[in-house]
Every structure is written in C-alpha cells, then in structure tokens.
Amino acid sequence: MKDYLVRGIVESKNCRVFACQTTELLEVARKKHGLWPTASAALGRMMSATLMMGAMNKNHEKMTITINGGGPIGSMIASTNSDGKIKAFVANPEVHYTYNDTGKLAVGVAVGKEGTLQVIKDMGLKEPFVGTVPLKSGEIGDDFSYYFMVSEQIPSVVSLGVLVNDTNEILSSGGFIIQLLPDASEEDIEYIENKMKDFPAVSSLIHEGKTPEDILKMLFDDVDILESQDLAFECDCSKDKMSGALMTVGKDEIQAMIDEDHGCEMRCHFCNTAYQFSEDELKELLKQMK
Numbered sequence: 578m579k580d581y582l583v584r585g586i587v588e589s590k591n592c593r594v595f596a597c598q599t600t601e602l603l604e605v606a607r608k609k610h611g612l613w614p615t616a617s618a619a620l621g622r623m624m625s626a627t628l629m630m631g632a633m634n635k636n637h638e639k640m641t642i643t644i645n646g647g648g649p650i651g652s653m654i655a656s657t658n659s660d661g662k663i664k665a666f667v668a669n670p671e672v673h674y675t676y677n678d679t680g681k682l683a684v685g686v687a688v689g690k691e692g693t694l695q696v697i698k699d700m701g702l703k704e705p706f707v708g709t710v711p712l713k714s715g716e717i718g719d720d721f722s723y724y725f726m727v728s729e730q731i732p733s734v735v736s737l738g739v740l741v742n743d744t745n746e747i748l749s750s751g752g753f754i755i756q757l758l759p760d761a762s763e764e765d766i767e768y769i770e771n772k773m774k775d776f777p778a779v780s781s782l783i784h785e786g787k788t789p790e791d792i793l794k795m796l797f798d799d800v801d802i803l804e805s806q807d808l809a810f811e812c813d814c815s816k817d818k819m820s821g822a823l824m825t826v827g828k829d830e831i832q833a834m835i836d837e838d839h840g841c842e843m844r845c846h847f848c849n850t851a852y853q854f855s856e857d858e859l860k861e862l863l864k865q866m867k
C-alpha cells in the first residue's frame with residue numbers, strides 16, 4: 578500500500594491531528610542504507626515525525642532535523658521540503674539493540690539521550706528558524722513532543738512506531754500527532770490522556786491494515802479529515818550537485834585526487850548513491866575553478 582499522511586481537525590476536542598504510514602519509504606531507506614533493525618526503527622520514527630511536521634508548514638518550507646544523542650547510532654538527519662518527499666540517514670546504520678524485558682527494539686539505547694534535537698526551517702527569510710531542545714529519552718516520540726512544548730509552546734502527543742520482521746524487512750511504520758489548540762479545555766486534555774492510556778501501539782495498528790484515517794477515527798470518532806498527501810523517500814542529489822560539493826574541497830585536494838587516485842568517488846549521505854569522477858572530469862573541474 579502507498580505511503581501517505583492525513584491532516585485533520587477535531588472541533589469538539591479543540592485539537593488538530595496528523596497521521597501517517599511510512600512503511601514503504603522506510604523499506605526504501607533500509608535497502609539504500611543497509612539499516613539494521615534498531616536503526617530502521619529509529620530512522621522510521623524520525624521520518625514519520627519529520628513528514629508530519631512538514632504537513633504543519635503551510636508554505637512548503639525546507640526543513641532539516643538533526644538528532645544526536647551521543648549513542649552508537651551517531652547523528653541522524655532528515656530533510657524535507659514539506660512536499661511529502663523525504664531524505665534521511667544515520668551515521669552508523671549497523672546498530673541493533675533490544676530491551677531484555679520486552680524484546681522490543683531499543684531505540685533509546687541506540688540513539689542515546691545525551692544530546693539534542695534540532696529543527697532548522699528555511700522560510701525564505703534572511704535567517705532560517707532554528708529550534709534546539711535537549712533530548713528526553715532518545716525514543717524519538719517523546720523527544721518531538723518535548724520539542725513542540727518547549728520550542729513552539731504547543732502541547733502535543735506524538736506516537737511513532739516501526740515493526741521489523743525476522744529478516745529485517747519493514748513490516749510497518751507510521752505514527753500520529755495530536756496537538757492542542759489554544760481553546761482546549763481541561764476536559765479535552767482529560768479525554769486525550771484517557772484515550773492514550775490503553776491505546777494500541779501504532780506500529781501494530783498499521784501492521785493490521787489500519788489506515789491513517791482509521792487510526793484518527795479510533796482516537797476521535799468525529800475527526801474531520803482535511804487533506805491527504807502522498808509520501809516517498811526521494812533524494813534530490815545529482816552529479817552536478819556533487820561537482821559543486823567537490824569544488825569546495827579546494828584545488829590542492831582535487832589535484833591530489835588526480836595525481837594519486839586518478840579519479841574519485843563521491844557518495845551522497847542522504848541516499849548512499851555513489852558518483853564516480855574520472856581523472857578527466859576532475860581536470861575539467863579544476864579548469865572551471867581557475
């Protein structure tokens with residue numbers, strides 16, 4: 578089934594809601610990056626949250642989110658133009674931990690919690706918006722919830738999940754976000770808290786075949802779905818852009834690549850595509866730099 582997200586509003590409970598399924602795009606990312614299960618879970622949760630945050634941006638702003646919790650996975654970066662397309666990577670994809678008691682993927686252990694979650698939004702102004710908060714647990718959902726509260730002053734429930742099978746393929750990935758509007762009352766908050774107490778794991782719901790709309794209806798039977806958006810893992814890198822990046826390393830470096838290696842390979846972090854530059858192509862770049 579195709580990945581997509583929906584955005585809606587619940588007038589009776591004074592909140593806005595988002596839900597997405599990202600199973601296919603996480604499988605694409607898993608194959609490109611060779612993600613081990615806990616790395617898949619961490620990156621899947623992060624991409625779901627990033628895409629839903631993108632749906633909050635009205636003007637298709639470019640948004641880049643970085644999480645670095647000091648854990649074995651290293652830095653995680655996800656970037657979207659708020660158009661449903663996302664690219665993302667983790668520094669170390671070969672990470673796998675489970676919790677002893679539950680056997681669940683130990684995302685918090687892989688990510689760590691000694692660090693920050695940073696959001697950069699480029700709204701076409703001189704200075705981009707930058708919001709940074711300390712990590713709460715490294716489990717990603719809690720961390721985004723804390724970000725919304727501290728950096729945007731919006732009380733939010735963020736629920737994210739990923740299921741992986743025995744051969745490491747992605748069975749399900751997705752999540753939902755509930756955000757209180759300024760008019761929310763104590764009763765509205767109480768309703769949401771009660772609802773969350775015994776609400777099933779979002780990864781299980783998606784695995785059972787529940788759609789993002791189904792999940793929102795389980796939460797609020799009178800939810801009004803306003804919009805839906807297709808989602809995909811898609812990188813915008815190209816050999817041209819790589820040439821540009823290569824030129825920034827400087828003439829001496831490029832000369833060394835010509836003399837010593839007779840060419841070079843540049844790899845895009847976001848999608849792991851390798852671009853080969855021959856000796857002649859490097860010489861051509863040097864000419865352009867003069």
Ligand SMILES: [Zn+2]
Binds near residue numbers: 845847
């Ligand atoms: Zn790329």
